[in-house]
Amino acid sequence: MQAWRRLTPRGRIVLVFGLLVVLFGILFTSRDLIWLGAFACVVAIGALLMVSWPVKGLRHERRLAVTSVPVGTEFGVAINLTSSGGGLPRLLHFEDVVPPSMGIRPRFALSGGVPSKGYRVGYRLEGVQRGRFRIGPLLVRSLDPFGLARNDMAFVTTTEIAVTPRIFELGGLRAGSSGLSAEARTANAGLVGQDDVLVREYRRGDDVRRVHWRSTARVGELMVRREEQSWQPSTRLLVDNRACAHAGTGPQSSFEWAVSAAASAGLALLAEGSTLELADADGLTFSPDSDRSIRRTQLLHELTDITLTSAESLAAGLFAAGEERRPSSSVLAVLGQLTDVDLATLIEATPRSGSAHALLLDVGTFAGSRQGSAQAHYAMELANRGWQVSLATASTSVPNAWAALREVSGVLAT
Structure with missing residues (x-):
């Protein structure tokens, strides 16, 4: 059966023809027909043996x-x-x-x-x-x-x-409006003293020898040194990868736009010296690394592998389990379709002394619908709570949306 499968349609015809001619030659006692049929069979079988012979050392x-x-x-x-x-x-x-x-x-x-x-x-x-x-x-x-x-x-x-992801060359966010540049991060580190000591509020059971009196006098509450090493304020880059928050298919979908924007923005922030955390709807993906080049490579690797998830909330990406949110950390979110619950979560996650930026997608336009008012409403609500928001449609390029986010004070539709 395997040998029969290796014959091409032409080879099967030749073999069957040869067998029939041999049969007719036997029936009519014709030696010439027998020789002709036998020759056809030998040619077909010889071709089969030729292709079955191993290709040496290929x-x-x-x-x-x-x-x-x-x-x-x-x-x-x-x-x-x-x-x-x-x-x-x-x-x-x-x-x-x-x-x-x-x-x-x-x-x-x-x-x-x-x-x-x-x-x-x-x-x-x-x-x-x-x-x-x-x-x-x-x-x-x-x-x-x-x-x-x-x-x-x-x-x-x-x-x-x-x-x-497709990468676009983006400029850094302005220090005056974003707080994500090196100068702004230094200014926002309100709880870091001159001796670069990281402090937090006093908790019952803390050793009184860890009290940091300079920060206590400045804040007005008892502050203690943290046991871990000092840190630099970081930016959390949140990618909304919820399946329910995106529309469109293939490379032209809203999700692929969001991933490309997140990758481009992340590289721009790393280029200006920011310490970056990457998170999605399932939680924190990776935290800062001491080697910036490794962080750059890891960022691209993570965003190459990111897929849509069945999660329905953004809370896991904004508040990791067991994490104490740093007061001077900033947030840059690339968001799909929002709900009232999402709006409340984002407002709760607004940094106390850092900055909050959002690239908000009008998801319906990626499915061929006209621009809606729901996302514009959420964008305005976020702007009223201190977020800098750029609202983008399917026709908005990532550089244009980013440029609007750099210039805007409040919310701007692009």
Whole structure:
């Protein structure tokens, strides 16, 4: 049965034809018909044996020009083929498996097998959809010269490519309006003394030797030194990844807009020296690291892998379990469709001495609807509670929304 499957339609016709001619030759005692039918059968069986013969020492190596690319960027793939032996002459068809979103599978053929000096072929793909994808395995089809039989084989190795969010060059948020720049963070660190000591309110059971009298005199309440090391005020970057808060499909969806905006904004904040925390609707993703370059790489990795979640609240991303919220921390939120409960959660999370910025999406426009008034209402409510808000639609680019957020005092629709 396996041998029958390896025959092409042409090969099956030749084999069946040969058997029928042999049968008629026997019935009519015609030696010529028997010889003709036998020759046809031998040709079909010989083709089957030829393609079933192993390809000696066939190896391949796939190389990618890069290991990760932003959405919408092309990248090159090179395949090097080598073979340690000649083997029988045959036609080899190669096909490299690629993700459907990256285009058509590249195909090429070699007549007579792989040359002794090897063979190199290259092709280009485009990262259209964010995520991690695997290229391969390489499929090999062995054909005889007459196209009567085929034998399909496959290598097992694959190569990973990460398609990161689309990145836009964004400027830093102004210190006067955002409090996210280095100068503003220093000014906002109201509970950090000249000796760079981190303090908190006194709790019953605290050792009185930890009382920080300078902060106590300034605040008017008993303050004690924290046991942990001193910290720098940080910015929490919140990405709204709730499935119920987004609309649209594919790269043009509101969620992909939000991920791209979060990645671009996060890199802009890191570039100006901010200490960054990343959170989504499921909670805190990662906290600051001592090596800024690692934080930059980790930010892109996390936002490459982020997916929609079934969570319905933003509370986990704004208030991590067991976390004591730092009074001078700032919040930058990229938000989808809000509800009254979300509004109350965001208002509660407004930093006491830090800044609060929000890129708010009019999600309905990403599904083809007209611009609604619900999101504009929530944007105005947040602005009235001290947030700086930029309201964006499907036609708003990330740089334009960010520029509006940098300039706005209150809320601005873009």
